[in-house]
Amino acid sequence: MKLTHEALDRECPHCKEKLKKYSVSSFNFSDGLGFGTPLLLVCFNDECKIFKDGWSAMFDNYGKTGSMRYWYNPVDGDEGVLPVGSREAMRGDIIEE
Ligand SMILES: [Zn+2]
Incomplete structure (x- = not known):
């Protein structure tokens, strides 16, 4: 599917900040499933x-130190949250414009 400019220009529904493009090329789920898109839009x-x-929430539910960031898949419109271990996690794969 083709990614349109409109599909990539979105704001976070939780804080209204513009979502950043995030390269998923280096990211893999532990079960090996991917997102089916070269990039996600993530709220940083x-x-x-x-x-x-x-x-x-992470500590109460999983007993772990960490947090979550909102993501949106511009290809299929799916959305969710990704666990992050720290404030700086995932930032290295932001696609700067
Ligand atoms: Zn947000």
């Missing part, structure tokens, strides 16, 4: 509700 706003609330 450290003030985002998902990220701020994620710290306690």
Whole structure:
């Protein structure tokens, strides 16, 4: 499927920050399944509700130190959250414009 400019120009529904393009090429799920897209749109706003609330949610639910970031798949419109181990996690794969 072709990625349109409109599909890549979205804001986070939780904090209204513009989502950043994130290269999934280096990212793999532990079960080996991919996203079916070369990139995801991810909210890297450290003030985002998902990220701020994620710290306690991760600890309460999984007993782990970490948080979550919101993502949107521009190919199929799917969305969800990804666990991150730290504030800097995943930032190396942001596609800067
Ligand atoms: Zn956000």
